[in-house]
Amino acid sequence: MDVEPVATDVASASTSERRERSGLVGLLSDYLTLTKPPIISLLLVTAIGGMFLASRHMGGSGIPDLLTMLLVCVGGSLGAGGANAINHYMDQDIDSLMSRTAKRPVPGHRVRPLAALAFGIGLNVAAFAVLAYWVNLLAAGLTLAATLFYVLVYTGWLKRSTPHNIVIGGAAGSIPPVVGWVAVAGTFDLPALYLFTIIFFWTPPHFWALSLLIQGDYERAGIPMLPVVAGTEKTVGSIFVYSLVLVALTLVFAATGAVGLLYLGAAAFLGTAFVWAAWRLRQDISRRKARNLYLYSLLYLALLFGAMMADGVYRWWV
Numbered sequence: 001m002d003v004e005p006v007a008t009d010v011a012s013a014s015t016s017e018r019r020e021r022s023g024l025v026g027l028l029s030d031y032l033t034l035t036k037p038p039i040i041s042l043l044l045v046t047a048i049g050g051m052f053l054a055s056r057h058m059g060g061s062g063i064p065d066l067l068t069m070l071l072v073c074v075g076g077s078l079g080a081g082g083a084n085a086i087n088h089y090m091d092q093d094i095d096s097l098m099s100r101t102a103k104r105p106v107p108g109h110r111v112r113p114l115a116a117l118a119f120g121i122g123l124n125v126a127a128f129a130v131l132a133y134w135v136n137l138l139a140a141g142l143t144l145a146a147t148l149f150y151v152l153v154y155t156g157w158l159k160r161s162t163p164h165n166i167v168i169g170g171a172a173g174s175i176p177p178v179v180g181w182v183a184v185a186g187t188f189d190l191p192a193l194y195l196f197t198i199i200f201f202w203t204p205p206h207f208w209a210l211s212l213l214i215q216g217d218y219e220r221a222g223i224p225m226l227p228v229v230a231g232t233e234k235t236v237g238s239i240f241v242y243s244l245v246l247v248a249l250t251l252v253f254a255a256t257g258a259v260g261l262l263y264l265g266a267a268a269f270l271g272t273a274f275v276w277a278a279w280r281l282r283q284d285i286s287r288r289k290a291r292n293l294y295l296y297s298l299l300y301l302a303l304l305f306g307a308m309m310a311d312g313v314y315r316w317w318v
């Protein structure tokens with residue numbers, strides 16, 4: 001497969017253009033870029049999904065209290081945004097070697113490394129304060145744990161040392177629905193573990209599809225992502241196996257009774273398309289198929305959690 005890196009960090013590229021146009025707007029835009037807003041949006045969808053599910057589990061309408069939702073979104077955005085800013089600081093050397101990330105604010109010399117670090121730490125302190133004071137200590141502690149796992153275990157260690165980096169590191173991104181759940185339920189329960197596990201198994205196929213598209217970048221930076229270390233055939237095989245486990249998990253979840261038929265139908269439909277996309281990539285290892293799976297995986301997660309929310313409200317309503 002042609003592995004020439006074509007993906008560019010669109011957010012950073014446009015940031016650099018804006019920065020040239022206007023000093024203050026550009027600076028604010030760079031700091032916003034440090035938080036990786038598209039990733040935050042997806043994490044919030046999963047956190048809100050956890051809140052809807054917990055609300056239904058507690059015998060409520062399935063629609064969580066709006067203020068709690070807002071506070072979780074604010075606290076979660078600060079926590080995840082802070083973790084991402086620290087990631088920018090820690091990865092500045094390798095980011096400067098990859099075309100997708102070379103124009104980011106730190107390697108692009110528009111934000112000083114220590115300023116990015118201080119910004120990231122500051123956001124995490126604010127996240128902890130918001131969640132601990134207005135939501136609960138468990139939600140605050142879990143968010144902090146996600147940040148520490150992401151920056152210390154994934155960014156500082158696994159990312160540069162093992163092809164299993166994204167498998168284990170994905171645990172950080174699997175915590176937001178659990179934060180949403182405990183924000184509403186106050187305690188940890190089995191459905192929250194399911195949500196965690198679903199995202200845990202979603203992350204590798206999603207990230208490996210991206211890794212296939214930017215394999216050249218990872219090779220240049222010496223990052224042992226699976227395609228670099230094990231080759232494209234092994235990677236698409238692993239993507240397929242993880243996709244099967246992911247979809248099986250989403251279906252078994254319905255058997256627990258935490259979700260209903262509306263969710264089950266959506267999980268079956270969306271999951272079939274996921275496995276189909278992974279199978280097609282396995283049959284024809286091309287950039288187009290890898291990009292299809294990568295983009296679909298984003299849509300899949302948002303729609304799966306959307307179905308979960310709609311399902312709870314529907315069951316309360318009928």
Ligand SMILES: CC(C)=CCC/C(C)=C/CC/C(C)=C/COP(=O)(O)OP(=O)(O)O
Nearest residue numbers: 079080083143146147150154169170172173
């Ligand atoms: C508080 C909280 C919920 C934090 C979650 C942190 C988070 C965004 C986890 C996502 C999982 C992950 C390993 C992403 C890859 O980062 P990367 O450094 O490989 O990505 P990059 O190459 O784009 O920088």
